[in-house]
Amino acid sequence: MLPPLTIFDIETTGLDPQRGHRIVEIAAVRLENGKILDEHFVTFVNPERDIPWDARQVNKISDEDVKNAPTIDLVLPQFLEFANGSTLIAHNAQFDYGFLESEKQYCWGFVDLPECLCTMILSRNLYPAEFRHSLDVLCKRFNLEVPVDRHRALADVLLTTQALQKMLDSGKILSFEELKKRAGVKTLAKSN
Known part of the structure; x- marks a missing residue:
């Protein structure tokens, strides 16, 4: 049986938190x-x-x-309270989780992030013959309706969640251990 999962997405000012880019939106289900x-x-x-x-x-x-x-020092603890007791999941988790790790510095170091799984890694493991595994590709693969507000955090979270459900079904993934094995739980970013 799978434990509670929190699927999340962020939108940012750019691609690299080491160059001063920051989170501008967080959404999760x-x-x-x-x-x-x-x-x-x-x-x-x-x-x-x-x-x-x-x-x-x-x-x-x-x-x-x-x-x-609100600034990240207020938002990140609220997000983690929402996710409490669950495992985080993101599409291309190295990016999203890396930003969460970077943004922890604005919370005076009192924030611990739960482990994180990646739907992109899960897709690569379930469909190794496929060349691309972006969220747009998963939407086409699973015939998911792409909303007009694609690339906003909540829309992307809902698409990621639907794709995750399709992959759990097609991969017959019923246990957390199997999900961890297939979705590549790792330390995705350097701790600050």
């Missing part, structure tokens, strides 16, 4: 007993910096959207 719970977590995050033009073109989040949003 919980999957328990094979069902998506009604409650979800979604919030803008004030990155305390400008959002570059190229990031705005992808996620459609503007400086105006985040100017009155």
Whole structure:
């Protein structure tokens, strides 16, 4: 039986937290007993910096959207409270989890992140003959309807969750041990 899972996604000001890029949105849903719970977590995050033009073109989040949003030191503990008692899952978890690791520094080091699994790694393990494993490719593979707000955190979380459910079914993954083996639980980022 699978334990509770928290599927999450972030949107950012850029691709590299080591270059000062920050989180601008976090969203998550919980999957328990094979069902998506009604409650979800979604919030803008004030990155305390400008959002570059190229990031705005992808996620459609503007400086105006985040100017009155809470900062990460308030949001990250709330997100972890939502995820409490579960395992995190993200698509391309190295990116998302790496940003969470980097953003911990703004929480005075009092934040511990739970382990994280990756749906991209799971896809690579279940479909080794396939060359690409992006979320867009998984949507096509599983005939998932892509919403108009694709590349916003909650829309991507819901797509990732649907793809995860399809992969759990097709891979006949019923135990947490099997999921960990196939989804590549690792220390995904350097701790600060």
